[in-house]
Every structure is written in structure tokens, then in C-alpha cells.
Amino acid sequence: MKRISILGSTGSIGTQALDVIADNSEKFTVAALSCARSVDLLCSQIEKFNPKAVCLDREEDAAFIAEKYKELEVYHGKEGLKAIASMEDCDIVLNSLMGMRGLEPTMAAIEAGKDIAFANKETLVVGGEIVMDAVKRKGVKLLPVDSEHSAIFQSLQGNENNDIKRIILTASGGPFRGYSLEQLENVTLEQALKHPNWSMGSKITIDSASMMNKGLEIIEAKWLFDIPVEKIQVVVHPQSILHSAVEYMDGSIIGQMGMPDMKVPIAYAFSYPDRLDLGSIGENLDFFSLKDGMTFYPADKNVFKTVELAYEACRKGGSYPVVLNGANEVLVDMFLNKRIRFIDIQNTLVKVMEEHEPVFGLDLEGVLEMDKRIRDEVRNMF
């Protein structure tokens, strides 16, 4: 019986993870749950899964829960998240937090020797070197949950000794695939929130629309698989059937395919190296129903600048990825609140990256400080 803690249990990944756990209750049990402010949903999760501990953002919500469930350990805030990430009686921590605020709980979980099921790319974007050093030092597993990174991870199995020639990182292209720069100027929040293939949280959905999500994934893949970014090729594949692939030195490409369903990578991270019989969850891919087949295009760099920014941040290193991510988090939040236009996201990112004066060799504190500074700067730009 594997005991699983979920950071971000009321979000899209968190709720699907709980579905997987519920359907495989002979294999998994819930150790702890956390959410920001979705108190009602958390209550129903507590009643269904009977965790030992929970954490909420706000002290008053925590007090309410503690009053309601007397047996439960209840935490709140950043320190609370670190506490449940590192608590005893837990084998795997699913980090499905949104944004780089997942960095500190991730470090706490690694230091406590937990395996991590990882769905929080911003953490690796800003703290890749720090996190991967800790992973190696503590000998824990970092099991990717993003569909692309899970696909790459699955495609690497049985190839421990084999050199990678190229990682093919697929992208749906999002709702604005094929748009011109002029068309991108006029898109609305509602349009940006409509992803063609995947149902996800709002931040990642906007990142998909701007293709910043693919940029972040390039950086995540670099760290997860210890590979130079030059070997990562972004391939726009509108059907989202090939979830990503690995080309080896012999020209052989191993890829993972399937219907777009996050439960597949979640379950694989939980049960690795075994797979679960997901029955109707893992919906069968019918190759004959793909009416346009599987098609592949390069990303349009002239329209979507974000992917190139991510390559550049990776190549330059130091504080560049921290700045790119921090600025993006603030900008997406402002766009979601209708304070800026969609095109302002990438225009501002280009400007911020051009003007940034880098710092190298940042430790955890340094990363957190740099992140705070860039957020303030970007907020002051509007």
C-alpha cells in the first residue's frame, strides 16, 4: 500500500489523482491533502479519503477545518505545506501546485526522502539545479506527471545505457495555432481559455495559448532528463495523440501515444514501473477514428516568441529562467484578471528578458528573492 500526499488536491490534477486512488484503493491510500481556498471541496475529499493531515492557505480556513474534523492534523500557509510535504507515513508526494511556490515544499519533500510525482513545472524552471542536486543527493525518484514528460519518461524505459539524439516534445499549438501576430493582438480571455484538446487549470491553459507552456516544458525536460536544450525539438502536433518521444543514436524513435487523459500519467507515476489496469479510464485510442491522421508542424517563431525565450533562458542560465517564469506568472494572473491584453504577455516577456541583468549561482534564497523582485518590477510596468 503506497501512501500518497497531494499538494493541490482540489485542482485539475489533484482531483484526477484522487479518482485514480479511489479506483485503486487496494494499492493506494491518502496521507495528506492541501488546497488554497476550496474549503467545501476539501471537506468532501477529507470525508471520502480520510487523510491524516491537511493544509490550507489561510489560517481562518484551517481553523474552520480543525474545528470540524477533530482528529485531523491541520496546517496552513507555506510552512504548513512544507510540513505535510515532509510528514512521516507517506511514500509519494504529488506536487500539483501551480507556479514556483511549489519549490519550497518540493525541497522539503526531497530532504525528507519522499519520492515526488511531479506536475509543477515552474518549480524545475526556477530551481532545476537546486532540485536535481537534492534528488541525486537523497536518492529519491522524481516521477513526471506532465503528459509530455511522462511520455518521454515512458519512452526512456529499458534504454538506460542508450544515448539520446533528440527529444521530440509535442505541442498541440493551443487555440491560436495558425494565427498571425495581428490576429493574436485581438484575442479575448474567453478564447484563450478554450484549449482544443486538454481540460486543465486556468494558468496552464493560458500558458498553452501563448505557447509559454511549451517553453517551460523545454526547461523542465532539460532538468528532468539531464539533456542539453539543443537536443529538444518542439513539434506542433494538433491532435495531441503522440504525447512526446525520444530519438536514440540508432535513429530509432520511441514514443508514447494515447487519448489525452491526465489519469494515465498520474497512474504511471504512482505505480511506476508497473502500470495499472485503468479500465475505462484509459480510453482506447482508435487509430481509425483519427480523420486527419497525426500531423506535425514547426512552431511559428515569428508569432509565438515564448518558445525561443525559453531556449534563450536555458542557454544563458543563471537567473534568466527565474525571471522568465516569475514575469510570466504575474502576467498570466493579470491577463486572467483582464488587466492586460493577451499579446502583452509575450511582449512584456521579450522586454523583461532583454533588460535583465543576470546573476549566476543562485541558491534557494537567491531564487526566491529574484522571483520576488521580478514580480514587483512587472507589476509596476502596468
Next chain:
Amino acid sequence: MKRISILGSTGSIGTQALDVIADNSEKFTVAALSCARSVDLLCSQIEKFNPKAVCLDREEDAAFIAEKYKELEVYHGKEGLKAIASMEDCDIVLNSLMGMRGLEPTMAAIEAGKDIAFANKETLVVGGEIVMDAVKRKGVKLLPVDSEHSAIFQSLQGNENNDIKRIILTASGGPFRGYSLEQLENVTLEQALKHPNWSMGSKITIDSASMMNKGLEIIEAKWLFDIPVEKIQVVVHPQSILHSAVEYMDGSIIGQMGMPDMKVPIAYAFSYPDRLDLGSIGENLDFFSLKDGMTFYPADKNVFKTVELAYEACRKGGSYPVVLNGANEVLVDMFLNKRIRFIDIQNTLVKVMEEHEPVFGLDLEGVLEMDKRIRDEVRNMF
């Protein structure tokens, strides 16, 4: 240094295998070679690769070679093939013979404890149970070289404990894909010999045109991967980029892709579980150059009857696969000699299968006898 013997060294697979060996001479050396009658080509192979032994079909050719190369052990005929398949100072036997005459040398190699790189599907079609029993008993490896079976084998790596839901066996569909039964009546030998994607020997090229090749591959896959035929799905994929795939119980499909180049599966069989750096041999697949993308269709059962015949032969078992294969080998040979029409191949196979009175529990002798009987019967039909 792995010592490799090649049965069928002057054929399409054999010559490509020697290219792989030549390009990786620090890893591989040639132990023995065999060919039917291509004496001149065999001489140049002897001079380049310096084998310890060779075998030819005819005694007079063997005498000529023995006279020319005094140091060489020279064999001939069926007994000669068995001798070089089982000789000492050899680690891997590549069986790239054409047809079920590969069965006896395969058994000899297995009994002598050799790993087999396997490109001779007819042997498994007729002797699957006998061969796989021997493989298990002797603990040798049977490493597939057919591009589809290599793709499946590659897709199984790292999934030793995971149940297979489905094998997706891809087929180019051959030169007559999309033809009606009427159109199939009038095709010529020259048309049948033009495969759209793969350059191969004439027997397998005709089998590809009739889709009998896919039928034989279904039976081969059943034995190689110990899977019921009901779990093998034939998917026509004209671009031959996805070489085959495996779907697991979680709905995840792992597949192997690449440019159509037999050197990739040959090299993988030789170096398994490691891959070789094939440099320019393993030509890079450019996803962006696939102008129609990757498309998938069901096989047209009303036009191509052979695939269904293979499923039926598998389901019924006993002597049915022996009869299907033996009849096909004779019919393809007659078609190659312009003695029958293309459509006569499948029409005769349907008739032979309908009329066959099966025998069960055949041993090696029984298989050889049944094969001889059906060949005589089919020859007498024209």
C-alpha cells in the same frame, strides 16, 4: 566482441547486416556465412569479413569455394546449414533465410545454445510451438529483426510486468492498397514487385503486395510475444513511419518510429539491450517533411483475404498454419515464375484452407512432412 553467423548473407537482410558489422568492427566479427547460389557475392564477403566457415546450397559450389579458400571450412546443403548454425565460436546466429527451410537450422542453433537474430518469419509460422519450447528450454534469446516485431520488442522494454491490452501491427498496405477485387485480378508481376516504402527480397515483396506478409507477421507475433491473436490489430499505415506499437492496460501506447531502414532493427538485435550509434545509417526522421502526416486505416478484408486466413489459421491451430505457409511459398514462387496470376495466390489459399483436414500435435518431423504434402498438392492444382 560478438561473433555473428549469418544464414542468408547474400540476401537483402544479410548484406545490410554485413554493412552494420563493417561499420562496427570493434564490436562484431563474422563467424560464418551462408548463401544459396550467389557464389561471386559470397567470395567478396569471404574476402572482406574472413569467416571461419561458409555454406552453400550445392555441392559443386562448395567444392569451388573450398578450392579457392584453403583455410575455410566449407559446407553445403541442409546439413551444412545446421552445422554452421550450431558451430562453436559463435554467439549470435542471424537467420535471414527465406521460407520455412529456416526451421531446421533455427532448431540446430537453439539446441547449440545460440542467441538468434530472427528475420525468418515462416519458421515461426510453421514451427512456433516447437521453436518457442526449445527457446525456453535452452534459455536463449530470440531477437526479432522484422521491422514490425523489432518495434514491438522495443516497445516492450521496461514493461516486463505490464499486461498487454493490444499489439498494433502496422502495414504499409503494399502497392495495391485501395484496389478493388476487380483491379487485383489484372495486376502484373512488375507492379507487385514495386513496394512503396521498403526495399526487400522478392518473396517478401510479393507477400507484402498480397498482405500475406501481414498474415504471417500476426502468427509470428503471437509466438514471439506469447499473446493471443485476438489482441493483435492490423493497422494500415501507408507512410511506414510507426513500425508497430504496444498498448498496455492503462491505455498507454508505446510505439517505435523511424525512417524505413532495416539496419536499425538488425543493429538492435545484434547489440540488444544497447543501441549503436548508426550515424548516417539511422537516417533522422523529419516529422515536418511528412506531408500527409501519419494516417491509419483498417485493412480491406473484402479485397485482401490473406490477413483473415492467418487469424483463422492461428485460431484453429494444428497443421493449419503449416498448410497456409507451405501453400503460400509455392504459390509465390509460381507467381514469380509467371505461371499463375497474382489473384490465384489468395484464391488458392482460401480453397486450400477450406479443404484442409487438420492434424494436431505435430512434432518437427510432422511439420516437415505436412509442408511437403501441401506443396505437392498445390503444385498439382495448376
